[in-house]
Amino acid sequence: LVPDDATVRVLRDLAFDLAREAGELIVDERPDALGVADTKSSEVDVVTVMDRRSEEVLRARIAAARPDDAILGEEDGASAGTSGLTWVIDPIDGTVNYLYGHPFYAVSVAVCVGDTAREGAWLPVAGAVAAPELDRTYVAGHGQGAEVVDRAGRRRPLAVSGCKRLELALVGTGFGYEADKRREQGQMLASLLPRVRDVRRAGAAAIDLCFVAEGILDAYYESGINAWDQAAGQVIATEAGALMSGMPGLPAGKTMAVASTPKIHEALRGCLFPAAR
Ligand code: IPD
Ligand code: CA
Ligand code: CA
Ligand code: CA
CATH class of the missing domain: 3.30.540.10 (Fructose-1,6-Bisphosphatase, subunit A, domain 1)
Known part of the structure; x- marks a missing residue:
């Protein structure tokens, strides 16, 4: 293809x-x-x-x-x-x-x-x-x-950072525009925040993914992004060495996109989807 x-x-x-x-x-x-x-x-x-x-x-x-x-x-x-x-x-x-x-x-x-x-x-x-x-x-x-x-x-x-431990990761995320969606996203953020270095919300999904590629962020995740938010940033991040995935068993997409350095990918996923562990 x-x-x-x-x-x-x-x-x-x-x-x-x-x-x-x-x-x-x-x-x-x-x-x-x-x-x-x-x-x-x-x-x-x-x-x-x-x-x-x-x-x-x-x-x-x-x-x-x-x-x-x-x-x-x-x-x-x-x-x-x-x-x-x-x-x-x-x-x-x-x-x-x-x-x-x-x-x-x-x-x-x-x-x-x-x-x-x-x-x-x-x-x-x-x-x-x-x-x-x-x-x-x-x-x-x-x-x-x-x-x-x-x-x-x-x-x-571009090359991703050398981050190896989720506790030391600077993680980007973003939120949708609907109140119900944000309530869900707020809950996920609340469980992640105590387990990472800190969280950033830049306001542009494409920039978040490029920041992972550049090592300005160690990881990024967001639920509800569209193909136009994700596509260019995805090829840039993965070519820079990031791993990208979606909901358990799925590639990154509208329901969830997770991008990070290879070493923290599983730990980050475990934190975002505790039930799937
Ligand atoms: C939005 C931004 C934002 C993300 C939203 C997107 P738009 O795109 O990428 O960071 O959190 O999910 O919809 O509407 O500014 O093109
Ligand atoms: Ca828009
Ligand atoms: Ca967008
Ligand atoms: Ca737009």
Whole structure:
């Protein structure tokens, strides 16, 4: 299923250019009076004009460069293709941060094989996450390692931290937008917090996964994320040496995504899913 190395490199480089370009667009064209354009699952699940603008630009660029590929985007849904490849895009990951001017937001662009509509039935083969205010664009291709690139073009290979003990792990997580979901997530967090070094909530799942790749976090977990939150960060984190998994017996996906250094993965899972031990 995974395309050959040369194709993966082409996809990776295109994902990089697109994420970079959209990242610059959302910084440069951010309206002075940016407001909430719409809400989704709850009053705090917001969309801005720039989420839509960024997705429009990404979709047009993908359609022009790769007319046979399918596209799945957060704001505009799925469009079919014939190549077996799907571009999975989050035009702004961390919209609430973006709205507030908090610098932790990103554009996430991935290319996947498999069925992106079914949990656990797809695999990212290339991806890029551009976090313009952090001056970092993360990029990876399946089997080709992961790197972070700054505005000046300096590249650094990514590798996860050497964390070996859950008690010493800095763990990222995130929360959904619905109160019931958050109650559940709060309970899981309450049982984890006394067993780790500390917890961070950056506000952008794609950045959390890239921070695991970079060793800025030792682990990250979240329930309820979508393919567009996960796909690019997943290939970046795993290429940097992270392990990723989902609910007991499942790959990482909507019900649960867990990413960490290899040595703490089982301990973290044991803490998140005590009954499955
Ligand atoms: C959200 C962010 C957040 C995560 C949520 C996502 P959005 O994406 O990644 O960190 O906790 O689950 O929905 O809505 O800002 O693209
Ligand atoms: Ca997102
Ligand atoms: Ca988004
Ligand atoms: Ca959103």
